[in-house]
Amino acid sequence: xxxxxxxxxxxxxxxxxxxxxxxxxxxxxxxxxxxxxxxxxxxxxxxxxxxxxxxxxxxxxxxxxxxxxxxxxxxxxxxxxxxxxxxxxxxxxxxxxxxxxxxxxxxxxxxxxxxxxxxxxxxxxxxxxxxxxxxxxxxxxxxxxxxxxxxxxxxxxxxxxxxxxxxxxxxxxxxxxxxxxxxxxxxxxxxxxxxxxxxxxxxxxxxxxxxxxxxxxxxxxxxxxxxxxxxxxxxxxxxxxxxxxxxxxxxxxxxxxxxxxxxxxxxxxxxxxxxxxxxxxxxxxxxxxxxxxxxxxxxxxxxxxxxxxxxxxxxxxxxxxxxxxxxxxxxxxxxxxxxxxxxxxxxxxxxxxxxxxxxxxxxxxxxxxxxxxxxxxxxxxxxxxxxxxxxxxxxxxxxxxxxxxxxxxxxxxxxxxxxxxxxxxxxxxxxxxxxxxxxxxxxxxxxxxxxxxxxxxxxxxxxxxxxxxxxxxxxxxxxxxxxxxxxxxxxxxxxxxxxxxxxxxxxxxxxxxxxxxxxxxxxxxxxxxxxxxxxxxxxxxxxxxxxxxxxx
Numbered sequence: 149x150x151x152x153x154x155x156x157x158x159x160x161x162x163x164x165x166x167x168x169x170x171x172x173x174x175x176x177x178x179x180x181x182x183x184x185x186x187x188x189x190x191x192x193x194x195x196x197x198x199x200x201x202x203x204x205x206x207x208x209x210x211x212x213x214x215x216x217x218x219x220x221x222x223x224x225x226x227x228x229x230x231x232x233x234x235x236x237x238x239x240x241x242x243x244x245x246x247x248x249x250x251x252x253x254x255x256x257x258x259x260x261x262x263x264x265x266x267x268x269x270x271x272x273x274x275x276x277x278x279x280x281x282x283x284x285x286x287x288x289x290x291x292x293x294x295x296x297x298x299x300x301x302x303x304x305x306x307x308x309x310x311x312x313x314x315x316x317x318x319x320x321x322x323x324x325x326x327x328x329x330x331x332x333x334x335x336x337x338x339x340x341x342x343x344x345x346x347x348x349x350x351x352x353x354x355x356x357x358x359x360x361x362x363x364x365x366x367x368x369x370x371x372x373x374x375x376x377x378x379x380x381x382x383x384x385x386x387x388x389x390x391x392x393x394x395x396x397x398x399x400x401x402x403x404x405x406x407x408x409x410x411x412x413x414x415x416x417x418x419x420x421x422x423x424x425x426x427x428x429x430x431x432x433x434x435x436x437x438x439x440x441x442x443x444x445x446x447x448x449x450x451x452x453x454x455x456x457x458x459x460x461x462x463x464x465x466x467x468x469x470x471x472x473x474x475x476x477x478x479x480x481x482x483x484x485x486x487x488x489x490x491x492x493x494x495x496x497x498x499x500x501x502x503x504x505x506x507x508x509x510x511x512x513x514x515x516x517x518x519x520x521x522x523x524x525x526x527x528x529x530x531x532x533x534x535x536x537x538x539x540x541x542x543x544x545x546x547x548x549x550x551x552x553x554x555x556x557x558x559x560x561x562x563x564x565x566x567x568x569x570x571x572x573x574x575x576x577x578x579x580x581x582x583x584x585x586x587x588x589x590x591x592x593x594x595x596x597x598x599x600x601x602x603x604x605x606x607x608x609x610x611x612x613x614x615x616x617x618x619x620x621x622x623x624x625x626x627x628x629x630x631x632x633x634x635x636x637x638x639x640x641x642x643x644x645x646x647x648x649x650x651x652x653x654x655x656x657x658x659x660x661x662x663x664x665x666x667x668x669x670x671x672x673x674x675x676x677x678x679x680x681x682x683x684x685x686x687x688x689x690x691x692x693x694x695x696x697x698x699x700x
Contacts, residue, residue: 201290201331201332201333202290202291202292202313202331203328203329203330203331203332203354203355203356204219204292204329204355204356205219205292205294205309205313205327205328205329205355205356206326206327206328206329206355206356206357206358206359206581207219207358207359208306208319208320208327208358208359208360208361209358209359209360209361210360210361210363210364210365210368211360211361211362211363211364211400211578212364212365213360214298214365215297215298216296216297216298216301216302216306216361216363216365217294217295217296217306217320217410218294218295218297219292219293219294219295220271220272220292220293220295221271221272221290221292221293222269222270222271222272222275222291222292222293223269223270223272223275223288223289223290223291224265224267224268224269224270224288224289224291225246225265225266225267225270225275225278225286225287225288225289226263226264226265226266226286226287226288226289227256227257227263227264227266227285227286227287228262228263228285228287229256229257229258229259229260229262229264229285230262230285231284231285232257232283232284232285232286235254235257235258236254238257238283238285239253239254239257241281241283242266242278242281242283242286245274245277245278246266246267246270246274246278247274248267253266266286268291268311269291269292269293269311271293275288291313292313294308294309294313294320295411296308296409296410296411298365299409299410299411300372300407300408300409300410301365301368301369301372302361302363302365302368302401302402302403303318303407303408303409303410303413304318304402304404304408304420304421304422304423304424305318305319305361305363305402305423305523305576306318306319306320306410307319307320307321307322307410307413307524308320308410308413313328314328315327315328316413317413317421317524318410318423318523318524319359319361319522319523319524321524322522322523322524323359323522326356326357326359326580326581327356327357327359328356329354329355329356329357330351330354331351332351332352332354333351357580357581358580358581358582359577359579359580360577360578360579360580361576361577361578362398362399362400362575362576362577362578363399363400363401363402363576364400364401366694367391367400367401367687367690367691367694368391368400368401368402368403370401370686370687370690370691371389371391371401371403371687372403372404372405372407374389374683374686374687375387375388375389375403375404375405375407375683376405376407377683378405378667378670378679378683379405379406382667382670382671382672382673382679383670383671384405384667384668384669384670384671385419385668385669386404386405386406386419386422386424386428386668386669387404387405387424387665387666387667387668388402388403388404388405388423388424388425388428388555388664388665388666389401389402389403389404389663389664389665389666389683389687390402390403390425390555390556390559390574390663390664391403391661391662391663391687391691392559392563392574392661392662392663392664393660393661393662394562394563394566394567394653394659394660394661394662395567395659395660396572396575396587397560397563397572397573397574397575397587397588397590398574398575398576398578399521399574399575399576400661400691401687402423402425402523402576404420404422404423404424404425406419406420407420408420408421423523423524423525424555424666424668425523425554425555425556425559426518426519426521426523426524426525426526426527426554426555426556427525427526427527427554428554428555428666428668429527429529429530429552429553429554430552430553430554430633430635430647430649430666430668431548431549431550431551431552431553431633431634431635431636431647432548432551432553432558432631432633432647432649433547433548433549433631433632433633433634433647433649433676434472434489434491434494434547434548434615434629434630434631434632434633434676435548435558435629435630435631435649435650435651435676436546436547436548436551436553436631437485437486437489437494437546437547437548437629438486438562438565438602438605438606438629439509439510439513439515439561440494440497440498440501440506440509440546440547441482441485441486441494441497441602441605442509442513442565442594442598442599442602443501443505443506443508443509443510443512444497444498444500444501445482445594445598445601445602446509446594446595446598447501447505449497449500449501450482450497450500451482451601452481452482452483452601452604452605453481453482453483454481454482455479455480455481456479456480456481456482456485456493456496456497457478457479458476458477458478458479458480458490458492458493458496459477459492460476460477460492461492462491462492462495462496462543464495464499464539464540464542464543465538465539465540465543466539466540467540467543467544469491469492469495469543469544469547470491470492471490471491471492472489472491472632473488473489473615476488476490476491476492477492480493482497482605483604483605483608484608485497486605486606486608486609486629487605487608487609487611487613487614487615488613488614488615489609489615489629489630491547494546494547495542495543495546495547497546498542498545498546498547499542499546501546503534503537503541503542504534506542506545506546507533507534510531510545510551511531512593513561513564513571513593514557514560514561514571514593515529515531515551515553515557515561516528516529516530516531519554519556519557519560519573519574520573520574520588521556521573521574521575521576522575522576522577523556523576526554526556527554528554529551529552529553529554529557530551530552531551531552532545532550532551548631548633549633549634549641555664555666556574558649558651558664558666559574559651559662559664560572560573560574562651562653562662562664563662564593564594564599565594565599565602565603565606566599566603566627566653566659566662567599567659568596568599568600569592569593569594569595569596569598569599570590570591570592570593571590571591571592571593572587572588572589572590573588573590575587575588603627603656603657603659604627604656606627606628606629606652606656607625607626607627607656609627609628609629609630609652610626610627610628610652615630615676615677616628616629616630616650616652616676616677616681618677618681618682619652619681619682619684619685620685621654621685621688621689621692623699623700624654624655624688624692624699624700625654625655625656625657625700626652626653626654626655626656626688627652627653627654627656627659628650628651628652628653628681628684629650629651629652630649630650630675630676630677630680630681631647631648631649631650631651631676631680632646632647632648632649632674632675632676632677633646633647633649634646635647635669645669646669646670646674647666647667647668647669648666648667648670648673648674648675648676648678648679648680649664649665649666649667649676649680650663650664650665650676650677650680650681650683650684651663651664651665651684652681652684652688654688654692654697655697655699655700657700658700660695660697661688661691661692661695661697663684663687663688663691665680665681665683665684665687666680667679667680667683
């Protein structure tokens with residue numbers, strides 16, 4: 149009996165062991181067969197990883213090689229919190245290197261989940277210092293940090309990049325595909341304890357192309373300093389300066405106020421981030437009158453010496469146009485009309501030209517369409533079509549009211565007068581990847597004779613009796629035009645908001661430098677001769693000897 153009970157117990161135990169063996173065998177088959185591929189992939193992923201190697205972003209320099217935007221090696225620092233056992237101790241060690249409060253670092257390390265960024269674009273030196281600590285759970289992802297060594301210099305032109313290295317504004321945005329390059333990929337195989345045993349480059353890194361601008365850092369700096377003075381003195385809504393070589397359309401400076409710093413774009417106001425030279429459309433006022441005159445000269449309707457008997461006002465349909473200055477009217481030549489900025493004279497010439505031909509000349513000088521300059525966000529201004537003219541339009545348009553232009557359009561159009569009649573696309577890119585950017589060919593819009601006539605008449609603006617007679621630079625003959633325009637406000641022209649402007653070039657007979665100044669809503673004084681013309685003088689007085697342009 150006892151022996152039979154023992155045999156029964158042995159049989160039961162054998163059955164249990166057989167069942168356990170059967171279950172284990174089934175589990176092994178399931179893991180090895182059905183889930184084998186999954187586990188193999190998981191094991192491989194723990195030993196093989198793909199690392200993105202970021203391309204080095206191309207540099208941006210001025211025409212003389214002064215760095216305006218460069219990229220420095222950096223790293224994104226990430227943590228796997230569950231791998232970090234002594235979180236308070238690690239936070240205490242790495243917080244000073246990260247430059248963050250210890251409490252903030254500890255908070256990141258205490259987050260649930262398997263990944264958290266501790267820092268983005270940490271400078272290479274600090275990243276290496278962290279790596280040497282050998283803290284398990286910290287990972288370092290290669291990156292780079294965009295630096296703007298000249299800080300606010302040409303910030304609106306250059307723009308900035310985001311945390312992921314993609315251009316967000318300015319040339320950084322407009323030319324992102326060239327500057328960014330192509331990221332590489334590297335296959336990294338590690339052993340069981342995580343030590344790399346082989347690396348294979350699967351995709352080569354292609355660095356971004358460097359860009360050289362036509363801008364001259366010294367002239368840009370002077371233009372921005374002059375605008376800062378205007379900002380301090382007249383507290384305008386905004387202001388911009390374009391300095392150009394009228395012979396080839398190269399932009400030597402594109403300055404804006406308020407100023408911004410590309411290293412800290414996020415803290416700047418929206419106005420400070422705008423490149424007003426291509427975005428801000430404004431009614432030009434009297435600086436537009438030379439184009440009315442140039443069109444009439446080209447059509448043979450007038451000559452520089454044609455005389456006009458003018459009143460102090462002129463009626464066009466339902467609008468009365470008055471002279472801007474007291475004592476206007478009388479007998480004036482075409483040249484005197486420009487020199488004294490006679491509204492009545494310019495309207496009279498415009499009426500002789502007629503609406504159809506006037507409209508053709510406006511578009512011939514490039515107004516109403518973007519210039520094509522390689523700057524982000526360029527606008528085309530606002531030019532009404534002839535079919536949209538009212539009865540009084542030819543009382544407004546010839547004196548630069550009722551249409552809107554950008555400072556870049558004005559600079560390009562004046563350059564055509566200065567260089568002998570050729571309208572060119574303004575140029576800001578000198579070279580890309582070391583290869584010179586071809587100069588735009590340009591097109592003739594007026595004859596050399598007409599251009600010379602208008603240039604001579606514009607000399608009268610800065611001569612005795614002209615609207616900017618106070619502007620002078622010893623040894624140099626200057627030419628230019630003042631502008632003071634009431635701003636439209638709710639369908640009528642404001643009596644308190646103005647745009648003051650001046651466009652001029654030097655030397656007058658062989659222009660090599662052109663400066664456009666636009667000041668939006670200056671406070672106190674608002675005449676172009678008082679607000680904008682002195683800025684032209686200061687910038688030109690610096691640039692002429694700096695560029696070794698001989699007197700004349």
